Structures are given as structure tokens and as C-alpha cells.
Amino acid sequence: MMLNVSSISEYVYCPLKVYLRQSEGHNIQTPAMLRGRMVHEVRRGFEELLKRNLWSINEEMNAKTIFEILMEDVAEFVDKTLLKYCEKESMDPKSAETISRKLKDDFEVESWLMAVKVWKIISNRPKSGSDIADMFFPPVLLEFTIENNELNLRGKIDRIEIMDGYYYPVEVKSGLPPVKGVWKSDSLQIAAYALLMEEEFNREVSVGFIDYMGSCQRRPVFMEVNLREEVLNVLEEMRMMFHEGVVPEMVQNPKKCSKCEYSEICEYSTN
Structure with a gap:
């Protein structure tokens, strides 16, 4: 049986969770899993936008201008991706809006930090936008x-x-x-x-x-x-x-069990 690397972290968290998912065909997708998948997709897109936008930077720009360029199209991309998850993945709109605000705030902070670094670099030694992109990515x-x-x-x-x-x-x-x-x-x-x-x-x-x-x-x-x-x-x-069906002995943990998507079918659940 081919094992998945992602199952290792689940096994450390709870071996029975991995067993139920892979051996008995219980593959439950929780809102937390959906949020995690969506955040991953948005962050990948954000990185691609940063790389693209860095190409427009030149040595005459100040940190504020660089920040504005780095953030170009970012908010629109976030909104578009979250809308897709609401429509196709049935994500709760309120939850999506909360995630959207959090991601936009994070991206602004990260872009400001990068803008300051880029400004310091080009102030000391002029570089092309492509050179800067290669440095950061x-x-x-x-x-x-x-x-x-x-x-x-x-x-x-x-x-x-x-x-x-x-x-x-x-x-x-x-x-x-x-x-x-x-x-x-x-x-x-x-x-x-x-x-x-x-x-x-x-x-x-x-x-x-x-x-x-x-x-x-x-x-x-x-x-x-x-x-x-x-x-x-x-x-x-x-x-x-x-x-061999040898599942390690489980130790009940109310905090972990209450958050687990398999709590209703797990014999060790404290619910």
C-alpha cells in the first residue's frame, strides 16, 4: 500500500484518524479542510502576482510606490477566488468574507515588508525588475x-x-x-x-x-x-x-476529539 506523506502528520496527531480515512473509506471534508485548501490556492496566486509585479519596479520609485505596485490586482484576485469557493464548493459566505479580510490584511503587511526591502536594495545598487524578482523568488x-x-x-x-x-x-x-x-x-x-x-x-x-x-x-x-x-x-x-490492523492504543484527548471530523464514528471519541 502506497502511503501519503500528508498522512504522517495526521498519524502523529491521531493514528485512528488515518486508519478510518484510508482503510475504511471514510473521507470526510470539513469546513476547516476546505478553508485550508482555499488559503493555499490564494497564497500561490498572491506569490505569482508579486513575481509579476516586481518586474515593474525601477530605482526611481520610493517604498510607497513599490508597495502600491506589489498590491496591484491582489484584492481582486482574492475576491475572485473566494467567490469561486462559495459558488462551487458551497463555502459559507460569512466565513469566506472573514478569510478574505484576514488574507488581505496579511498580504498588505507582507507587501509592505517586501517594498521596504526592495527600496533599500535599489537605493544602494540599482537593479532591474527582473533581477529583483530573481532575488526574492x-x-x-x-x-x-x-x-x-x-x-x-x-x-x-x-x-x-x-x-x-x-x-x-x-x-x-x-x-x-x-x-x-x-x-x-x-x-x-x-x-x-x-x-x-x-x-x-x-x-x-x-x-x-x-x-x-x-x-x-x-x-x-x-x-x-x-x-x-x-x-x-x-x-x-x-x-x-x-x-495487520494493528492500531496503536489511543489516549483520549477531549480537545482533539471535539474538533475531529470522525468523532461521531470513533469508538474513542469523548463526545
């Missing part, structure tokens, strides 16, 4: 699908950034990071992508990144031996669960 493979038959593992990496011949996996998360480092589930997920990439590109992957968009932070994950071994151990546990 290195060559990248977006939503790169990858699988390995030996590992029986497949996944879709949010981003693979390529710099000086090195490949870096990047996973984008909409939430907030912990005080230090990254969440355990995120570190295992990015490490699994690193293993797949090493086989695919025949290059060592020494570090990956988690982009926590809730705080506009990028956190590194170093591919240490212990982390690699932990990923392989989790994958083996998941295979045993699916092949």
Missing part, C-alpha cells in the same frame, strides 16, 4: 508530485526551491509555529519529503523549511540522522496498522 517547483516504490511513499511538495544546485523542500502552513523550532508533525513531514527528493534527484537534502504564514516566519528543519530514523519508524508503524 529563486527557481522553484510548485506542488511537485513525487513517489518512491521502494519506500511505498508518495506526496505533493508545496515548493522545492533550487539555489546553487541544492534542492530545498518547503512546506507551507497556515497556522502559527511553536515558540521554538517547528511542530513535530511538520518536521516529520518535511523530512519524509527530503527522503523522496534524495531518491528522485540523487542529491543530498540537508535542510528543509516550514513557512508558517500565520506569523510570516520561515523555520528550518535540519535532516539529522535521528529525524530520518524517526520518519522510517513512523512509516513502519503505519504499514503495520494498515496491513
